[in-house]
Amino acid sequence: MNWLLAMSQTVLFVALAPLLAGWIKCCKCRLQNRKAPSLFQPYRDLLKLTRKQPVVSDQASWIFTISPYIIFSAMVLAASIVPLIAVDLPTSASADVIVLIGFFSFARFFLALAGLDIGTAFGGMGSSREMTISTLAEPAMLMGIFALTMSASTTNLSLAIDFVLDEGLVLRPSFIFALLSLMLVAIAETGRIPVDNPATHLELTMIHEAMILEYSGRHLALIEWASQLKLMLYGVLIANIFFPWGIAERITPGDLGYGLLFIIGKLAFLSILLALSETLFAKMRLFRVQEYLSFAYLLGLLGMLSHIILEGAR
């Protein structure tokens, strides 16, 4: 029964990811005085792409064709270990947050390989930029996570959420820093505006788009879906770890319904924040990204320090 529930939660996760992307696009359009596309536009795009025939260069090796499937399945597996509407599910008990980061870097590794594989200038440039950013973002994310896990004394996500729920409303300095650092890292890792612009195909500035320039058809659909999933994963992580109230602790239909409603509300709010920041800030120069990410790292480090200094037991 629990396994069935975990599976259906993962399916729900995967199914809701394009809706979140559509909602963010909708908020951004409203904020920028443009007419918004329908909320379900990402689904239509994905459907259209799957119907089209993928065109693969004759220079491409097997890595190029297999990468979209690997990336997508890594993201689905990552989605299965993040509690969405209920804690204490068997899938989230089996793996912790380090494994989650491992899934992310596994997917990124194959994405970078696929960008290099075809041999175009843009692919190689995008891969090198992506790896540069991720080498800086990963330590920052781990620092933020460590600040969190030192309080909860576990790296398991559902146990950490249980800890926060049990404790009630406590103002922890380390959580403030961890939240800020995770938000900065999430923006960098999902390629949103101060770091990368998801809506542009301008050659000089693109990072994520440069790697997937050669993809078409269902391959492109899978990669797009995977990146929407990644965005949603980060959103759910932030929403459920720091503000877990409303998540279902017992497996009853009523609790699960509330859990779903709450997580949709939290994600909608977070995406409004994201759309606001994307509207207010301009994209940074590429060489300033390391300053941005070292600030995120510093926040994570300060989170750990303030856990030790300020929250120490006597």
Added chain:
Amino acid sequence: MNIEQLDFYTQAILSLAALVGLTSFLMLGQGRLLRLIFVFAVQGFLLALTTAAAAYSLSNYHLYISAALTLVLKVILIPWMLRRQVLKMNMHRDVEALSNNTAVMLGGASLMLFSYYILHPIVQTSSLVMLNALAVSLSVMLLGMLLMISHRQAVAHVVGFMSIENGLFFAAIVATHGMPMVVELGVAFDVLVAAVLFGIFFLHIRTSIDSLDVDLLNRLSEVDK
């Protein structure tokens, strides 16, 4: 006693203390003078909030007066004076290129660790929970000194000096239940007088070496340029 057993005001004070530490780090990495002054004002504001929260939770009413003094002096008056001087000397467009910024930041983090290590035995002797923030206040002082070392503009040095004073004030709040009013008033006016004097110094430095870049003072003669 762990943080979850404390009352909400003490938790808020500890969180604000962490944010005061964060503003010190922000100042350290700031190359633009106007933004530096703004962050300094934010630090003053957080300090005033901390003082007010401490006044409420200790029900020590004369701390309200020092909170108000902090608000007036360090959030409004001194930042306004510094800002006016920067605008008058037309330095608000200069961006100071900070050499090895990352190293300075990491040095700042290790200073924070160092102050924790130094103060750990002292903090253990007392049961006052707010004393945990003493390490943060010491690191605010040390970070102010680091700011003075790592920046070259005289205005940045003044901001560093003022933030050292912020650290001292913060230490006084968390370690004691507020100093006597006479001392606090004296310190507050000293700071004000210092700010005025620094303005005059700016003027003199500027007329003699035609810049506020303090590194130029290292050259003694005009020959070896």
